Amino acid sequence: MTTVREATIALLRALDMQTIFGNPGSTELPLFRDFPDDFRYVLGLQESIVVAMADGYAQATRNAALVNLHSSAGTGHALGNLFTAFKNQTPLVITAGQQARSILSCEPFLFAERATEFPRPFVKWACEPACAQDVPAAIARAYYVAMEPPCGPTFVSIPVDDWDRPCEPIRARRVSAINPGDPAALTDAADALAIADRPVIVVGAGVARDQAWDEVIALAERHNAPVWVAPMSARNSFPEDHRLFAGFLDAGREKIVARLQGYDLILVLGGPLSLYHVEGFGPHVPEGARVIQIVDNPAQAAWAPDGMAVVANTRLAILSLLAGPLPMERAAPPLRQPAQVLQGMEFSDSFVMQQIARLRPRGAIVVEEAPSSRGPMHDHLPMLERDTFYTCASGGLGHGLPAAVGVALARPSEKVIAVLGDGSSMYAIQGLWSAVQLGLSISFIIINNGGYAALASFGRIFGLDKTVGTQLPDIDFCALAEGQGLSAVRVTDANGLDAALAASFSARGSTLVEVVVS
Numbered sequence: 001m002t003t004v005r006e007a008t009i010a011l012l013r014a015l016d017m018q019t020i021f022g023n024p025g026s027t028e029l030p031l032f033r034d035f036p037d038d039f040r041y042v043l044g045l046q047e048s049i050v051v052a053m054a055d056g057y058a059q060a061t062r063n064a065a066l067v068n069l070h071s072s073a074g075t076g077h078a079l080g081n082l083f084t085a086f087k088n089q090t091p092l093v094i095t096a097g098q099q100a101r102s103i104l105s106c107e108p109f110l111f112a113e114r115a116t117e118f119p120r121p122f123v124k125w126a127c128e129p130a131c132a133q134d135v136p137a138a139i140a141r142a143y144y145v146a147m148e149p150p151c152g153p154t155f156v157s158i159p160v161d162d163w164d165r166p167c168e169p170i171r172a173r174r175v176s177a178i179n180p181g182d183p184a185a186l187t188d189a190a191d192a193l194a195i196a197d198r199p200v201i202v203v204g205a206g207v208a209r210d211q212a213w214d215e216v217i218a219l220a221e222r223h224n225a226p227v228w229v230a231p232m233s234a235r236n237s238f239p240e241d242h243r244l245f246a247g248f249l250d251a252g253r254e255k256i257v258a259r260l261q262g263y264d265l266i267l268v269l270g271g272p273l274s275l276y277h278v279e280g281f282g283p284h285v286p287e288g289a290r291v292i293q294i295v296d297n298p299a300q301a302a303w304a305p306d307g308m309a310v311v312a313n314t315r316l317a318i319l320s321l322l323a324g325p326l327p328m329e330r331a332a333p334p335l336r337q338p339a340q341v342l343q344g345m346e347f348s349d350s351f352v353m354q355q356i357a358r359l360r361p362r363g364a365i366v367v368e369e370a371p372s373s374r375g376p377m378h379d380h381l382p383m384l385e386r387d388t389f390y391t392c393a394s395g396g397l398g399h400g401l402p403a404a405v406g407v408a409l410a411r412p413s414e415k416v417i418a419v420l421g422d423g424s425s426m427y428a429i430q431g432l433w434s435a436v437q438l439g440l441s442i443s444f445i446i447i448n449n450g451g452y453a454a455l456a457s458f459g460r461i462f463g464l465d466k467t468v469g470t471q472l473p474d475i476d477f478c479a480l481a482e483g484q485g486l487s488a489v490r491v492t493d494a495n496g497l498d499a500a501l502a503a504s505f506s507a508r509g510s511t512l513v514e515v516v517v518s
Helices: 004-014 026-032 047-061 071-088 101-106 132-147 183-195 205-209 213-223 253-259 298-303 314-322 349-359 371-380 400-410 431-437 453-462 477-482 494-506
Strands: 019-022 040-043 065-069 092-098 153-159 199-203 227-229 245-248 265-269 290-295 308-311 365-369 389-391 416-421 442-448 487-491 511-516
Touching (some): 026 065, 040 047, 040 431, 047 065, 047 400, 065 071, 071 092, 132 153, 183 308, 205 213, 265 314, 349 371, 349 416, 365 371, 365 400, 371 416, 389 400, 400 416, 400 442, 442 477, 477 511, 487 494, 494 511
Parallel strands (some): 199 227, 487 511
16 A cells, blocks of 8 residues: 555656745655656745745746645644635645644644644635544545646645654646636626727736736727726736837726726736725725726726626636627727836936846746836836736735746746846845755846835835835845855946846856945
């Protein structure tokens, strides 16, 4: 009879999950006895980094990634990026070690009390199997649940003495949960879209998750409808140089209403429209506008404050809309004004974004976590190709740097550019070590503005003239990078920026460019 470990390894191989992300502790070690040659273990130097690397990898491969954490302490370290993975709707199977069953009643050292409750509510399902023989079946169920839309993390706590117990092998199954949407509701949406005088489309991350890039372009062109990006969208879902691209919606009620004023039908695809970062008042949509939202997450459909919501796979739903009635003839919307070309007299993050856009290799993937530079990025660093942008949907820091490692691991033939803030970088700076050890080609661009500039800006909303704890002087990012094996360069003015970026983008390994901006 096989052991729990052998049955689990066979299951993971069948599910194409031979990459394990982790930071091992004592209660996890027996899993790795006789570790097979066709598996690889990706080491992160802190558990939050481990989860974010797995998050990037899972998003880029479109398959659940396996994460191995250490009981309560390791799971606790990982919770920030577990929250982000939940908001990103990233499929992860997270296993955590538990002390031996025979001593659990004695509260042993490094055990997990109420292990399945600890990661909630940011896992879709959690289990500590009742007996060792149930471990492979629990991991299988965790995989299927993680992959069911809306995708997300799941959690299995495994006692250390389970791995060597005998058990029956378990076969991998095919489980499909793709939802094409309610036909009657989609017919209603197609009819409404065809007769609207001024329709507008709002795209969210679900368009990218459901691989609906071509379909949403076809729908926008069919209806001559401008396309806005939903507030805080974590993926790119429409080419930002397209004639119908309109811009980005802010996460504020009044600003959303102002941007969408004058449209009589608002079609939201793959993401929430009413996602707010600040308190607002008044209507959620312009007067006289009908809202139809197509999302893959029932929770988003439930809390949407206005309009009809259809839970469906975005790509399949758009195909239904494309099969609907031909629209009335409409005039093309006005073109979006191009961003002003900057000369670098003021060495700003806007200028840095512009030069990244000019010099990046074709097909390069941008992973971003620079909150105070998100606006300049929108203005000067357009995303032009499908699946070339990833960011954090939760607003928590410490995801972008290691997520770039995971994306690069999944897509080794493409250059990955990690655009990071100085404050964000310090949450996960150890991730540079993993990038080097894995031999990945990542350009880490740290925009150093000397503090948590986004927080200082946000403080003005509350009438604060000064925000405490937002200054970050005297951090040498080049020294931190070089100490972990990267080549690094510091740029303080426009004269040296292009050469530094070009060298980083052409390098075969990982490099870091620290850009000190005003």
